[in-house]
Amino acid sequence: xxxxxxxxxxxxxxxxxxxxxxxxxxxxxxxxxxxxxxxxxxxxxxxxxxxxxxxxxxxxxxxxxxxxxxxxxxxxxxxxxxxxxxxxxxxxxxxxxxxxxxxxxxxxxxxxxxxxxxxxxxxxxxxxxxxxxxxxxxxxxxxxxxxxxxxxxxxxxxxxxxxxxxxxxxxxxxxxxxxxxxxxxxxxxxxxxxxxxxxxxxxxxxxxxxxxxxxxxxxxxxxxxxxxxxxxxxxxxxxxxxxxxxxxxxxxxxxxxxxx
Amino acid sequence: xxxxxxxxxxxxxxxxxxxxxxxxxxxxxxxxxxxxxxxxxxxxxxxxxxxxxxxxxxxxxxxxxxxxxxxxxxxxxxxxxxxxxxxxxxxxxxxxxxxxxxxxxxxxxxxxxxxxxxxxxxxxxxxxxxxxxxxxxxxxxxxxxxxxxxxxxxxxxxxxxxxxxxxxxxxxxxxxxxxxxxxxxxxxxxxxxxxxxxxxxxxxxxxxxxxxxxxxxxxxxxxxxxxxxxxxxxxxxxxxxxxxxxxxxxxxxxxxxxxxxxxxxxxxxxxxxxxxxxxxxxxxxxxxxxxxxxxxxx
Amino acid sequence: xxxxxxxxxxxxxxxxxxxxxxxxxxxxxxxxxxxxxxxxxxxxxxxxxxxxxxxxxxxxxxxxxxxxxxxxxxxxxxxxxxxxxxxxxxxxxxxxxxxxxxxxxxxxxxxxxxxxxxxxxxxxxxxxxxxxxxxxxxxxxxxxxxxxxxxxxxxxxxxxxxxxxxxxxxxxxxxxxxxxxxxxxxxxxxxxxxxxxxxxxxxxxxxxxxxxxxxxxxxxxxxxxxxxxxxxxxxxxxxxxxxxxxxxxxxxxxxxxxxxxxxxxxxxxxxxxxxxxxxxxxxxxxxxxxxxxxxxxxxxx
Numbered sequence: 001x002x003x004x005x006x007x008x009x010x011x012x013x014x015x016x017x018x019x020x021x022x023x024x025x026x027x028x029x030x031x032x033x034x035x036x037x038x039x040x041x042x043x044x045x046x047x048x049x050x051x052x053x054x055x056x057x058x059x060x061x062x063x064x065x066x067x068x069x070x071x072x073x074x075x076x077x078x079x080x081x082x083x084x085x086x087x088x089x090x091x092x093x094x095x096x097x098x099x100x101x102x103x104x105x106x107x108x109x110x111x112x113x114x115x116x117x118x119x120x121x122x123x124x125x126x127x128x129x130x131x132x133x134x135x136x137x138x139x140x141x142x143x144x145x146x147x148x149x150x151x152x153x154x155x156x157x158x159x160x161x162x163x164x165x166x167x168x169x170x171x172x173x174x175x176x177x178x179x180x181x182x183x184x185x186x187x188x189x190x191x192x193x194x195x196x197x198x199x200x201x202x203x204x205x206x207x208x209x210x211x212x213x214x215x216x217x218x219x220x221x222x223x224x225x226x227x228x229x230x231x232x233x234x235x236x237x238x239x240x241x242x243x244x245x246x247x248x249x250x251x252x253x254x255x256x257x258x259x260x
Numbered sequence: 261x262x263x264x265x266x267x268x269x270x271x272x273x274x275x276x277x278x279x280x281x282x283x284x285x286x287x288x289x290x291x292x293x294x295x296x297x298x299x300x301x302x303x304x305x306x307x308x309x310x311x312x313x314x315x316x317x318x319x320x321x322x323x324x325x326x327x328x329x330x331x332x333x334x335x336x337x338x339x340x341x342x343x344x345x346x347x348x349x350x351x352x353x354x355x356x357x358x359x360x361x362x363x364x365x366x367x368x369x370x371x372x373x374x375x376x377x378x379x380x381x382x383x384x385x386x387x388x389x390x391x392x393x394x395x396x397x398x399x400x401x402x403x404x405x406x407x408x409x410x411x412x413x414x415x416x417x418x419x420x421x422x423x424x425x426x427x428x429x430x431x432x433x434x435x436x437x438x439x440x441x442x443x444x445x446x447x448x449x450x451x452x453x454x455x456x457x458x459x460x461x462x463x464x465x466x467x468x469x470x471x472x473x474x475x476x477x478x479x480x481x482x483x484x485x486x487x488x489x490x491x492x493x494x495x496x497x498x499x500x501x502x503x504x505x506x507x508x509x510x511x512x513x514x515x516x517x518x519x520x521x522x523x524x525x526x527x528x529x530x531x532x533x534x535x536x537x538x539x540x541x542x543x544x545x546x547x548x549x550x551x552x553x554x555x556x557x558x
Numbered sequence: 559x560x561x562x563x564x565x566x567x568x569x570x571x572x573x574x575x576x577x578x579x580x581x582x583x584x585x586x587x588x589x590x591x592x593x594x595x596x597x598x599x600x601x602x603x604x605x606x607x608x609x610x611x612x613x614x615x616x617x618x619x620x621x622x623x624x625x626x627x628x629x630x631x632x633x634x635x636x637x638x639x640x641x642x643x644x645x646x647x648x649x650x651x652x653x654x655x656x657x658x659x660x661x662x663x664x665x666x667x668x669x670x671x672x673x674x675x676x677x678x679x680x681x682x683x684x685x686x687x688x689x690x691x692x693x694x695x696x697x698x699x700x701x702x703x704x705x706x707x708x709x710x711x712x713x714x715x716x717x718x719x720x721x722x723x724x725x726x727x728x729x730x731x732x733x734x735x736x737x738x739x740x741x742x743x744x745x746x747x748x749x750x751x752x753x754x755x756x757x758x759x760x761x762x763x764x765x766x767x768x769x770x771x772x773x774x775x776x777x778x779x780x781x782x783x784x785x786x787x788x789x790x791x792x793x794x795x796x797x798x799x800x801x802x803x804x805x806x807x808x809x810x811x812x813x814x815x816x817x818x819x820x821x822x823x824x825x826x827x828x829x830x831x832x833x834x835x836x837x838x839x840x841x842x843x844x845x846x847x848x849x850x851x852x853x854x855x856x857x858x859x
Contacts, residue, residue: 108443109444541656
């Protein structure tokens with residue numbers, strides 16, 4: 001079975017700093033994995049590499065859905081069109097646009113109408129519009145955001161904003177979803193709901209998910225596989241139990257591991 | 261034909277042209293968030309190109325189509341002339357846009373300012389369009405119907421572009437480019453499209469102006485003119501078409517109403533800019549529109 | 559060869575002026591990430607104030623001379639510093655967290671206000687800066703002439719720049735400025751009074767522009783309210799050339815700007831003088847927006 005994502009000996013250097021070093025891992029289709037590690041370990045850098053925000057200085061990143069795609073050298077928007085979507089550590093919603101608009105923009109790259117067609121309001125553009133708006137409504141409904149669809153994104157509660165960001169990412173129909181610290185700033189109840197949400201998304205949409213998190217209870221309860229980073233390298237990769245007992249991991253965290 | 265006081269008619273026509281300029285700049289700056297301080301440069305290109313087309317190609321083209329009845333011919337010819345002005349401006353928009361649109365906000369502003377001035381200086385040195393003495397004797401083809409007819413076309417075009425599903429990409433670019441890229445939007449492409457379409461209509465506006473004023477001089481197309489258009493967009497609310505229209509009307513009428521000498525007008529504009537940004541940055545309409553108009557057009 | 563050296567001297571004289579103005583742009587950009595469009599007009603105010611004070615002092619003391627010059631410089635610099643303070647506090651401070659476009663538009667507004675109010679207050683017609691120092695040849699090296707006034711320009715510019723360097727590098731204030739230009743949040747966390755430091759930076763930059771205005775008045779006596787537009791733009795290009803936010807860069811950029819302009823006028827044609835700045839600007843922005851000494855700052859994702 002070809003893996004969905006294959007990272008081969010990847011590295012990225014910023015001046016004198018090696019942010020990622022000899023980074024190799026693979027992710028199967030539909031697999032859910034967590035990425036943990038101390039601050040500065042390179043977790044978000046890895047996401048930025050995967051989504052074209054940074055370019056690797058060496059190594060390869062390969063995404064295989066219908067065909068093999070080499071991600072190095074591609075721009076962010078191209079990588080999204082191939083099937084990788086993400087959320088951000090500091091929420092990046094379109095704050096002055098409505099909830100509905102935020103989601104509809106997620107459908108954007110699936111639009112086949114041309115700009116000329118839009119201006120001329122062709123029959124095709126109108127019918128495609130209707131379809132997409134309907135699809136957007138369904139998505140909002142599934143995630144319980146339809147009651148606030150007319151609200152400006154910046155007026156939503158923090159938890160709803162995080163949820164909206166995930167919904168927008170899902171609208172792009174990804175094969176791989178990258179979630180960057182989705183539980184940051186949430187209380188215990190919100191975190192519980194988040195775990196349920198991610199599990200549901202994982203099952204319902206059948207996509208592969210990579211999740212960066214600092215909150216051990218979230219990661220341990222959610223992810224059947226955990227990858228541990230430290231100083232830009234993978235120091236462990238296995239089940240929650242294996243990770244919990246791994247001396248290198250314990251050393252890297254120096255006792256911040258919490259039994260969940 | 262109702263006889264309107266020609267002075268008032270002139271004001272009304274100027275409002276129409278300024279409205280086209282404001283709405284076109286609004287696409288670039290208001291909807292797509294790209295700060296352009298060189299809009300008058302594109303207007304100048306359109307004005308001069310269109311005027312040159314009319315003045316120099318009148319005879320040759322007339323030879324090609326001798327059988328067309330004069331009334332059709334004039335309309336057809338003027339429309340082609342305006343389209344030519346628009347296309348020249350749009351072409352410049354591509355040349356300017358492609359290299360500069362990867363610059364960050366304030367750098368882009370400075371670059372567009374510089375390019376607007378360069379355009380002005382270049383045109384000033386072209387003798388066949390009058391050079392330092394100005395371009396005179398341009399036939400007076402513009403009138404109320406042309407101006408407002410085209411204004412309606414522009415507004416419909418803009419509304420359909422920006423308020424469609426596809427057009428939300430422009431707004432996304434304005435709100436957060438990184439996020440827009442992350443959902444598959446080719447942000448540079450949309451910036452360029454906004455720039456080119458905005459420049460095209462600025463060029464058409466320029467052509468209309470040339471054939472209304474019948475005289476052109478590069479002094480009317482400098483940085484200060486670009487600032488006037490920016491004031492219109494900001495006052496109306498960056499991102500609101502209704503706002504741009506209202507502000508264009510307001511800022512064309514106001515100096516006439518108050519009979520302010522031109523230096524007072526600039527002090528007034530300056531204070532307006534400063535106070536607005538601090539106290540009332542969202543302008544008249546913010547990012548909203550008058551709902552009923554745009555429901556019809558959507 | 560002596561022609562070239564002469565042009566070089568002239569170019570360096572103008573370059574010093576541009577450098578003084580460019581320093582203001584770069585310092586303000588460093589602490590506020592704002593292009594202070596109105597900076598060129600502060601230079602103009604410096605020249606205008608210098609005109610009035612110069613005339614007053616000459617009448618009052620019945621004569622000219624170095625002391626009068628120092629007096630004029632002091633008053634101009636203080637006035638401009640005060641003006642800079644007022645502008646920063648009333649117009650820029652409220653917009654510190656607003657989108658950058660807003661601050662840029664405000665800056666344009668202030669620039670226009672200074673220009674047109676200046677025309678109203680001072681009158682649009684040009685005035686002639688009083689002759690504070692008798693000009694004359696100071697040095698003549700094989701046909702290469704350095705005038706007294708040029709020498710004074712060099713002297714004062716160098717003195718001011720050394721003073722600035724001292725403040726920035728060797729005092730706590732300077733360190734605070736550098737911290738603020740690095741990060742607002744971090745500097746506040748270590749107890750730096752952000753507002754005060756920003757104001758002070760503004761005041762220093764404005765004072766330098768004021769000094770430049772007086773120095774220009776000495777060498778090119780025609781002063782009028784719109785005189786700040788072109789030099790302001792050229793100094794801005796110089797700051798960008800050197801790397802905006804970078805102080806030594808502003809110095810180098812200013813000198814390069816002055817030199818290239820003088821060479822272009824001397825060897826090509828004076829009609830291209832002003833266009834040079836625009837062309838250089840576009841060139842830099844397209845090739846290396848960070849300038850000679852600047853580092854490109856990318857957004858954190």
